[in-house]
Amino acid sequence: MGKTKAAHAELTDEQRAQIEYDEAVAAAALRGAKAPGEATVHYVLYEDGSAGRITTSGLGLGELAKPGREVTQAEYETAVAELHAVRGEHLDELQAADEARLRRHYEALIGVGVAADVAGEMSGYTPAGV
Known part of the structure; x- marks a missing residue:
């Protein structure tokens, strides 16, 4: 030996x-x-369309909680920007639909003879220019 x-x-x-x-x-x-024990940030895109940023102390990411893959920081930031844009568009659609609903209620109240100021209070709608 x-x-x-x-x-x-x-x-x-x-x-x-x-x-x-x-x-x-x-x-x-x-x-x-980085050596074990030092913090490392990992960027993950999941199959369900979500994204994650995971900080670990060790030599790797380990097993993900749900199906996905590790990506570069640039890929992660691009995906997150796209998610924010989609969320913003969806929020705009919801707000437009809500505004249309309030306007319909207002117009229905006006249609049955309720005064405009009272119809606005009841419906929550404020006509443009008022």
Whole structure:
């Protein structure tokens, strides 16, 4: 048995674990990755269309809670911007539909002879220019 193997055989499990950890840290440093215990941000796009930013301390992302894939920060930011745009468009549609509903109620009240100011109070609609 060589000297290195003999010396390794005499190590405790704790010492072996420390050596393996140190080797992993050194390998990560050589790859430009962060060492275990240092915070790393991972960007994820999920199959359901959502996005996530996950901070870990270790050598990897690990298993995702739902199907998805890790992406670059740029891909993540593009996807999030698209999600915000879609949400904004949807909000605009909801607000327009709400405004139309209030206007219909207002016009129905006017149609049955309710005064404009009272119809506005009852319906929650304020006609343009008033």
